[in-house]
Amino acid sequence: MRLLHTMLRVGNLERSITFYTELLGMKLLRQSDNTQYKYTLAFIGYGEEDANTVLELTYNWGTESYDLGNAYGHIAIGVDDIYGICAKLEAKGAEVYRKPGPVLGGDTVIAFVRDPDGYAIELIAD
Incomplete structure (x- = not known):
């Protein structure tokens, strides 16, 4: 077993991809749209998914912000x-x-x- 990814919901996918790739040096590994359920997934990381843990950025179309709550560290x-x-x-x-x-x-x-x-x-x- 290994840890595959951590998912973060984001309010602006391009802004988040820019932050993680340009400021933190990650690479956009893959991106896909689901038109039926109106969301886009972008997987980013420092290496390919088959050998590294990555981040999954989830953009739910039309949702610009989330309540982060107090459980996330x-x-x-x-x-x-x-x-x-x-x-x-x-x-x-x-x-x-x-x-x-x-x-x-x-x-x-x-x-x-x-x-x-x-x-x-x-x-x-x-």
């Missing part, structure tokens, strides 16, 4: 240059709401950023 991405990626994200208008620095009580350097729909992403220095 975050996804985590390992990065080589956490300070550089955070500077790049902020320069492109992304909200880095926890600046890079050591985790409380430890040495691991982390930061937190929000995607365009408000989902939290933890960046962890590799």
Whole structure:
């Protein structure tokens, strides 16, 4: 068994694809429309689905936002240059709401950023 993907509902598919591909360096792996049920799926990630866990972005046509609730935590991405990626994200208008620095009580350097729909992403220095 292996973890295949995590699904996030998004209010603007192109905006989300741009965020994850241009700002976080993922690749758009595949995209499909379901005209009968009025939704579009886009699978993005750092490698092909047969060997990597990916994100499934689901756009339900006509839905521009979601109540994220209080159960969702975050996804985590390992990065080589956490300070550089955070500077790049902020320069492109992304909200880095926890600046890079050591985790409380430890040495691991982390930061937190929000995607365009408000989902939290933890960046962890590799």
